[in-house]
Amino acid sequence: MNSSKKIRVLIAKPGLDGHDRGAKVVARALRDAGMEVIYTGLRQTPEMIVESALQEDVDCIGLSILSGAHMALFPRVMELLRKEGANDILVVGGGIIPEDDIPELKKAGIAEIFGPGTPLEDIVEYIRTHVKK
């Protein structure tokens, strides 16, 4: 009887950028879609994000960044997850991320990048169908 099983998602803002409108809106949409969303707030280092994800045993990590630091920070998150043997966690990203950077981020293990204008429903659906349960 696993009726109370829930998808758990960590929404994190790596780096120093304080624009959390997107992160919060997505957090709320995932909540409204029946998921448990752990929001960690601003200024998270990759180390903090991975540690929080482990403690919270999440199925998915959503990273949001608008400052352009994604090439330094997203792959670092993936590297730390691998080191912890936790690369089964689905990692998705969003924010201002140039198209050209996406192949490299995907190569690093980021499953999907959601740019500006992505309907919330698409994000919800993607997570729902891609988490490893």
Next chain:
Amino acid sequence: MSDENSLKKALSDWEKGPVAKTINRFPEREEEFKTISGIPVKRLYTPLDTQTVDYLQDLGFPGQYPFTRGVQPTMYRGRFWTMRQYSGFATAKETNERFRFLLDQGQTGLSVAFDLPTQIGYDSDNPMSHGEVGKVGVAIDSLADMEVLFDGIPLNKVSTSMTINAPAAVLLAMYIAVAEKQGVPMEKLRGTIQNDILKEYVARGTYIFPPKPSMRLITDIFKFCSENMPLWNTISISGYHIREAGSTAVQELAFTLANGIAYVKAAIEAGLDVDAFASRLSFFFGSHSDFLEEIAKFRAARRLWARIMRERFGARDDKSCRLRFHTQTAGCTLTAQQPDNNIVRVTLQALQAVLGGTNSLHTNSRDEALALPTEESVQIALRTQQIIAYETGVGDTIDPLAGSYYIESLTNEIEECVMKYIEKIDSMGGAPAAIENGYIQSEIHNSAYQFQTAVDAGQRIVVGVNKFIVPEERTIDYLRVDPHVEEEQVARLKKVRETRDNDRVQETLEALKAGAKGDENLVPLILDAVKAYATLGEICDVLRDVFGEYKSPDIL
């Protein structure tokens, strides 16, 4: 109004006659029309909607209280608004080149974007800075960088706006020091520091210290500038970021003015006379997509602030009651889809700001939903302003939309809605308390969520995003910051630390620490430290040590 009754009757006849007949055959597009702030929009506005407007009391003349029609007597007939593009990236050297380019292109003021480590008071070699150095703005670690940033730019001729908040005093001190080296005394300097910490707590996130010491730093700056820098705008109370975080136009005004009230109160409590500092307060708003609501918003803002200053704070000087503001077109309305459409959005938003009487303007570049703008995009954005100024003629008469039944009625309605919010915030103990209990954040967040779900549901159309979509390859050119910038900047910083007089640095930092513990004005102490080439991070660390760091009470 002698013919009020006949007008009412004629209006009713029109509604019941031709209107009803037309609607019967062709229903209107919506059951109910509303502005983005949710204010109902009627089919038609008539003199009946502006009956309560008392021309002299509510509108008056440009340059006169309550400044509804503008803050200067001649407005754009004298001089156009300041065309001020926000820019900055990578190192001081590269940004300096971009500044010179912009000045060559006819830009009339500078606006410095700093990178996030600078905005949060970290040096470029701090582990927290990794990946962020030079990304969203220029990296400034010490006076040495600031010297390069303004190299060859005469500071007695340009006005410079700096988007810096928590460490505003440090960057201001660096600016003063650079000017001094150019032989320009600080009383001649013109420009603005953003210095608005309250909106950082609710919308932008680059805070360092808790509210109390942050407010002290701000009032120290007010005081220092009122004595030494008569032409400097000591704060830019910003609604722009509140709007970008998702608020409506009404909320943007309400929360910004509530923050303004908190600063004025703090300065008065710190012993300043209201008329000694109030004329140097400035504001900063966004220009979003609801054309007429935005114009009314700007007009309402001026009237509201004038009345707040006079009625609430007893300002005697008319200059204290003037709301002067900078406008930026709304970044959050830019789309990554069909990015050239953004040029049109920016044009309309810029036109709104001009019709609303802005004092300076930044127009966004078409590619900013994708990345940092290229030089070409920045040029188009600047040209947009120049076309509005030089070709359209909208600046040839002042406040041309005044007297429009709708604009005047909407200006009134916005004013009323804003006052209701301000009263509510007052009842909570003012903006700082309403921020601490999360009220303002959750109001903004609710609006953001509603907006997004309306877009997702197709109730609000965004061209190219949820309607008129085309398949597209995104091959737009964009500016990429060289990843070596961080290494270079760290190397420069290391060199500064090695070549400066480190005893002198220690001495000035100790003095700053003692000052921070007491109640001395911190600006002169920071200026001493800056001149000794103490770094931004070192100075902020001293203050962190004494003041502590702010922890967000973030409420979801």
Next chain:
Amino acid sequence: MSIDDLVEAVLSGKRRALARVITLIENEDPKADKILSALYKHTGKAHVIGVTGPPGSGKSTIVTRMTAEFRRRSKTVGIICVDPSSPFTGGALLGDRIRMQEHTLDREVFVRSMGTRGHLGGLSRATSDAVRVIDAFGKDIIIVETVGTGQSEVDVVELAHTVIVTDVPGSGDDIQAIKAGIMEIADIFVVNKKDLPGADKKVTEINAMLDIDPNMGMWRPPVILTNANTGEGIPELVDKIEEHMRFLVETGLLKKKGLERSKEELEQLMKYKLTRELLMKLQGTPEYEEAIQKIAERIADPYTVAERLILDFLVKFRE
């Protein structure tokens, strides 16, 4: 990972295993009971502290500060933050970690956010099982933070040795809340945000109420003024928490409470398991649906049907 591996990993301090076991508990996974039963003998060492109070009284900040103070005293800390799940969607937004960032990278602190989820066994069971796993994992102090509205504060009493009730100056209604039941459960009162006007008045009010409490035992709850933002009052609070534990030990109340709790827990567990077994057997069967139909149509009555179903179940159970 197998059940044995998970148990082993929890006992040897693998935090990911701990996190995974808590997930199994939250999901009411059948493996959870087996793991809990294997871990049981390793529990009973931690000092469990409940923190409850109205929204906006600074609970998370107090918990963060308390944790820092316990760490200074060389204690390891586990934290469970419970927030309500949406009754409509079952989703939850869990934001307590925001204020606990400073402990994220401290390996001696483990933080877990939980939604209330509307568990069959109630909040108390999932939370108290989670507490138990963290206890077996070896944390000295376990802090459970819950919003003080409705049922949760009563649940917190069942699993905590020391209950802290937080409050802030102002707003007249919280006096009502205190009267309505939180009063009896507090071992320590905290009046947070002492910098706000009315803080001293609030302390006086709470003390006055305690003075006329006819059920006051040997422990008179102290009322502590704090400013969690600056950390003022936190060392005193932690002193009082430790003093309360000494009091429980010295008076034998700890043992007595332990016995009571074991009895309560056993009964709860039996009730829960019995109900679960029963419903798993019945739900979805045609007989069950038919019985419900008949009750609705007034052909049968729920009293007789319930009795018959339970009796049938017990008879089959014996076979």
